[in-house]
Amino acid sequence: MAAQAKPRATYSEIAKAAGVSEATVSRVLNGDPRVNPDRVAAVQKVVEELGYKRHRAAAALASGRSNLIAIVIDDDLSVFSDPFWATISSGVSRVLMQNELQTLLLVASVDSVDGPVAHYLQGGEVDGAIFFQLHKETLVKRLAKQGMPVVISGTPHGSSDFVYVDSDNFGGALQATKHLMAQGCKRVATITGDTVATAGNQRLEGFLQAYRERGTVANKNLIAHGDYSFESGKEQMRVLLERDLGVDGLFAANDLMAIGAIAAIEEAGLSVPNDIKVVGFDDSIMAQTSRPSITSVRQDIVRLGETLGELMIRKLAGEEIEPVILPTELVVRESA
Amino acid sequence: MAAQAKPRATYSEIAKAAGVSEATVSRVLNGDPRVNPDRVAAVQKVVEELGYKRHRAAAALASGRSNLIAIVIDDDLSVFSDPFWATISSGVSRVLMQNELQTLLLVASVDSVDGPVAHYLQGGEVDGAIFFQLHKETLVKRLAKQGMPVVISGTPHGSSDFVYVDSDNFGGALQATKHLMAQGCKRVATITGDTVATAGNQRLEGFLQAYRERGTVANKNLIAHGDYSFESGKEQMRVLLERDLGVDGLFAANDLMAIGAIAAIEEAGLSVPNDIKVVGFDDSIMAQTSRPSITSVRQDIVRLGETLGELMIRKLAGEEIEPVILPTELVVRESA
DNA sequence: CGCTGTCGTGAAACCGATTTCATGGGGGTT
DNA sequence: AACCCCCATGAAATCGGTTTCACGACAGCG
Numbered sequence: 212m213a214a215q216a217k218p219r220a221t222y223s224e225i226a227k228a229a230g231v232s233e234a235t236v237s238r239v240l241n242g243d244p245r246v247n248p249d250r251v252a253a254v255q256k257v258v259e260e261l262g263y264k265r266h267r268a269a270a271a272l273a274s275g276r277s278n279l280i281a282i283v284i285d286d287d288l289s290v291f292s293d294p295f296w297a298t299i300s301s302g303v304s305r306v307l308m309q310n311e312l313q314t315l316l317l318v319a320s321v322d323s324v325d326g327p328v329a330h331y332l333q334g335g336e337v338d339g340a341i342f343f344q345l346h347k348e349t350l351v352k353r354l355a356k357q358g359m360p361v362v363i364s365g366t367p368h369g370s371s372d373f374v375y376v377d378s379d380n381f382g383g384a385l386q387a388t389k390h391l392m393a394q395g396c397k398r399v400a401t402i403t404g405d406t407v408a409t410a411g412n413q414r415l416e417g418f419l420q421a422y423r424e425r426g427t428v429a430n431k432n433l434i435a436h437g438d439y440s441f442e443s444g445k446e447q448m449r450v451l452l453e454r455d456l457g458v459d460g461l462f463a464a465n466d467l468m469a470i471g472a473i474a475a476i477e478e479a480g481l482s483v484p485n486d487i488k489v490v491g492f493d494d495s496i497m498a499q500t501s502r503p504s505i506t507s508v509r510q511d512i513v514r515l516g517e518t519l520g521e522l523m524i525r526k527l528a529g530e531e532i533e534p535v536i537l538p539t540e541l542v543v544r545e546s547a
Numbered sequence: 548m549a550a551q552a553k554p555r556a557t558y559s560e561i562a563k564a565a566g567v568s569e570a571t572v573s574r575v576l577n578g579d580p581r582v583n584p585d586r587v588a589a590v591q592k593v594v595e596e597l598g599y600k601r602h603r604a605a606a607a608l609a610s611g612r613s614n615l616i617a618i619v620i621d622d623d624l625s626v627f628s629d630p631f632w633a634t635i636s637s638g639v640s641r642v643l644m645q646n647e648l649q650t651l652l653l654v655a656s657v658d659s660v661d662g663p664v665a666h667y668l669q670g671g672e673v674d675g676a677i678f679f680q681l682h683k684e685t686l687v688k689r690l691a692k693q694g695m696p697v698v699i700s701g702t703p704h705g706s707s708d709f710v711y712v713d714s715d716n717f718g719g720a721l722q723a724t725k726h727l728m729a730q731g732c733k734r735v736a737t738i739t740g741d742t743v744a745t746a747g748n749q750r751l752e753g754f755l756q757a758y759r760e761r762g763t764v765a766n767k768n769l770i771a772h773g774d775y776s777f778e779s780g781k782e783q784m785r786v787l788l789e790r791d792l793g794v795d796g797l798f799a800a801n802d803l804m805a806i807g808a809i810a811a812i813e814e815a816g817l818s819v820p821n822d823i824k825v826v827g828f829d830d831s832i833m834a835q836t837s838r839p840s841i842t843s844v845r846q847d848i849v850r851l852g853e854t855l856g857e858l859m860i861r862k863l864a865g866e867e868i869e870p871v872i873l874p875t876e877l878v879v880r881e882s883a
Numbered sequence: 884c885g886c887t888g889t890c891g892t893g894a895a896a897c898c899g900a901t902t903t904c905a906t907g908g909g910g911g912t913t
Numbered sequence: 914a915a916c917c918c919c920c921a922t923g924a925a926a927t928c929g930g931t932t933t934c935a936c937g938a939c940a941g942c943g
Contacts, residue, residue: 219671221929232893237931245891264670268607269929272898277604282652286641297633304654305622308663316618316650318640327644334600335555441836470836477838497833500777500806502813557899568923573901581921605899608928 220261228261229253240265267313280307280523281315281337283328285344294495295512296343299364302516303341303523310524312338333357339523360526362519366409366534374526376518376535380410383508383539384417385424387462387490390506390541392421394488396460400433402447402472404464411439414464414492432456437468444471452479459487460547466491466498469505473546488547503545510539556597564597565589576601603649616643616859617651617673619664621680630831631848632679635700638852639677639859646860648674669693675859696862698855702745702870710862712854712871716746719844719875720753721760723798723826726842726877728757730824732796736769738783738808740800747775750800750828768792773804780807788815795823796883802827802834805841809882824883839881846875 222233229236231250238246239254257263271277282300304314315337319328329350332340339360342351348367355361355373363375391399401418404411415434422429432454437443444463448471451458463469469491473483483489483503491498494509518535525532558569565572567586574582575590593599607613618636640650651673655664665686668676675696678687684703691697691709699711727735737754740747751770758765768790773779780799784807787794799805805827809819819825819839827834830845854871861868 219929222931223929226893233930234893234895234932235891238892241931247891250892264666264672266608266929267672268604268613269898270931271604272602272608272900273929273931275898275931284637286637294630294633297630297636300633300636300652301620301622301654304652308653308655314652314654316636316640316652317644318637318650319644330598330600336600336603441832467832467836474836474838496777496803497836500803500810500833501837502810555899558901559899562923569900570902570923570925571921574922577901583921586922602899605928606901608930609899609901611901611928 219266220263221266225254225257225261225263229257275335277336277338278311279313279315279337281317281332281340283317283319283332283340283342286318286320295510295515296364298512299343299516299519302513303520306517306520307523310520312524332359339527341519341523360523362522362526364515364519366413368409374522374532374534376515376522376537377410378510378515379536379539380413381417381420382536383492383510383541384414384462384464385420386417386539386541387492387506387508388418388421389424390543391460391462391488391490391547392425394460394484394547396488398430398433398456398458399460399462400435400451400456400458401429401462402435402437402444402451402464402468404437404439404468406436411464414462418462430456433458437464437471439465439467441467441471444468445475446471448472448475449479452476452481461487461489463489463491466493466495466505466507469507469546470497470501473501473503473505484546490541490547494542498542498544506544506547507542508539509542511537555602556599557602561590561593561597561599565593613672613674614647615649615651615673617653617668617676619653619655619668619676619678622654622656631846631851632700634848635679635852635855638849639856640852642853642856643859646856648860668695675863677855677859696859698858698862700851700855702749704745710858710868710870712851712858712873713746714846714851715872715875716749717753717756718872719828719846719877720750720798720800721756722753722875722877723828723842723844724754724757725760726879727796727798727824727826727883728761730796730820730883732824734766734769734792734794735796735798736771736787736792736794737765737798738771738773738780738787738800738804740773740775740804742772747800750798754798766792769794773800773807775801775803777803777807780804781811782807784808784811785815788812788817797823797825799825799827802829802831802841802843805843805882806833806837809837809839809841820882826877826883830878834878834880842880842883843878844875845878847873 222236225236226233235246235250236254239251282303284296307314317328320326332354342363351361363373366375366377367373388399403415406412406415419429435447435451437447444467461472463472469489473489476483476487481487491505491507494507498505498507514537522532558572561572562569567590571582571586572590575587603614618639620632643650653664656662668690676690677698679700687697699709702711702713703709724735739751742748742751755765771783771787773783797808799808805825809825812819812823817823827841827843830843834841834843850873858868
């Protein structure tokens with residue numbers, strides 16, 4: 212559109228100024244170890260002076276590597292309901308940038324295995340892909356099979372051998388439930404999130420495990436199924452109260468439902484934490500600001516993003532890598 | 548790393564199959580109007596059959612355009628406190644993708660005008676840049692001067708001639724304050740956000756304007772300065788109450804401070820909305836779930852992102868474009 | 884002392900599209 | 914009928930690095 216201030220230095224200039232061939236310039240800039248140190252120094256000096264910046268498109272074309280990593284986010288509204296992916300993305304981006312990689316943001320419907328996103332990724336435009344909110348595994352499987360490095364945020368279904376990073380949903384839920392029990396709660400209930408997704412399922416499993424470790428089994432009626440929304444928390448709490456089981460503790464699979472549940476509890480004339488103690492999950496800002504403030508399981512979201520980036524880098528380097536489960540931490544506040 | 552399934556079709560194959568030259572293939576694919584319709588059809592047919600996907604790096608190298616637009620986000624923690632940029636980014640990304648552009652996510656410290664980000668952007672790696680949270684205008688100014696299309700989210704300081712998109716902070720605040728007055732509030736106070744940033748300042752101005760339109764001037768003591776945090780809302784509300792001015796209405800510059808203020812009000816033994824009515828800003832999820840639920844000024848964040856993308860596209864097309872102010876909407880709930 | 888193996892180096896091919904430029908044909912003008 | 918101009922088209926140059934390959938020098942070996 213407009214004139215570039217300086218017309219960019221090229222290898223040809225550098226080579227001339229440093230008295231070497233372009234091939235050697237390339238070797239120096241790519242850290243090839245078998246270049247004479249003198250020449251390395253000469254080239255680096257010239258590069259410095261000219262303020263040379265590698266032309267990525269040219270490099271990509273010649274090498275076949277784009278240095279681009281895609282973050283793929285499914286565009287099914289979940290974007291708006293998930294407050295985390297922004298933070299995760301920023302962590303990913305920072306780590307990748309430190310490694311000379313660029314982060315491409317792909318927000319689109321990942322539904323069809325033949326949609327634009329699929330084509331795009333299969334087109335070899337990117338060197339790797341990081342997926343969020345994995346609903347459809349087909350595409351990811353295919354990409355992985357084609358040899359594209361893929362890392363996933365959140366535990367995928369089945370025993371697929373994807374590399375993923377996730378918070379310890381199971382452990383967090385277990386700890387939360389045990390905390391309630393330790394506070395003297397005899398009948399701890401739970402409101403689950405979407406248990407089709409693994410995160411919701413794992414949180415339920417953690418809850419159940421707490422009962423097992425106490426040597427009992429949770430009454431089925433102590434389990435209510437929500438969908439992570441405020442409304443569902445409220446509704447399901449009403450349901451639990453109507454069952455009249457003497458619930459005195461609640462583990463909600465996220466903070467929003469915990470807040471909804473508390474609203475229902477207070478509407479029923481009961482008090483938190485006196486009559487019923489409540490623990491949430493996520494340690495969102497709402498857990499801190501709602502009254503009563505909510506005891507919640509904190510996930511280290513920034514770390515999650517950084518880990519995703521690090522795994523991707525190691526995978527690109529050819530390392531064999533394992534999934535990572537990040538620890539959670541129980542933050543105790545007024546509600547339990 | 549691994550073998551690509553199919554080795555990608557190239558112009559050379561298409562040209563051969565369609566019985567035309569590579570130049571013509573390029574013309575067809577780039578929508579050059581002066582190609583014989585028959586050949587256009589022939590090429591398109593072959594392209595379809597081969598599932599051809601343009602090699603972006605090659606195209607970028609040859610044309611000098613990267614088709615990459617950077618979203619630049621300053622990495623000074625604000626990322627974590629601003630729940631909006633994720634939504635904005637997704638809107639931007641979607642719009643750009645529909646126009647064959649890619650979105651590059653740049654999360655880094657934009658502090659120094661000579662930092663990596665600056666170098667990066669000036670290196671001509673991207674065709675345009677979208678900035679969030681503009682603290683330092685120096686870099687942006689320089690880029691704009693160099694001819695790079697730049698669009699900014701949020702109103703910049705001064706009368707700079709940047710193109711930006713912003714919500715109508717002034718209008719929203721005005722409406723909120725007038726709403727309080729219409730509800731019978733005689734002494735409406737405000738807790739501002741960071742008034743160094745334009746958004747905070749505009750919201751304060753809107754508040755003041757409401758008084759002006761009523762033919763009076765707001766008492767200086769009705770203005771308290773917060774920083775958008777829950778704690779500051781609580782503190783500043785205490786300050787306001789201590790001033791003992793008979794405040795019966797509050798416009799908080801965001802929901803979080805509104806919630807903090809409500810906490811302080813209730814601690815003082817007063818009730819919302821009976822004794823003091825409260826209006827927030829943002830219409831965040833917290834406005835809906837807190838008790839009492841909060842009347843708040845809604846911004847259309849998705850639209851904001853989409854508009855950013857659209858402006859960028861028009862700017863790339865060479866159009867002269869004007870800043871856009873998006874309307875806000877008052878959502879009335881229990882608190883006022 | 885000659886032969887082979889290794890290593891650093893540069894020339895040149897190459898990546899895949901875009902764009903310039905030359906060409907030839909067709910339509911319009913006088 | 915001769916001339917011009919315009920337009921569609923293909924050949925070829927080009928973008929800026931990367932990588933292969935061949936070459937010469939030098940070290941080690943017998």
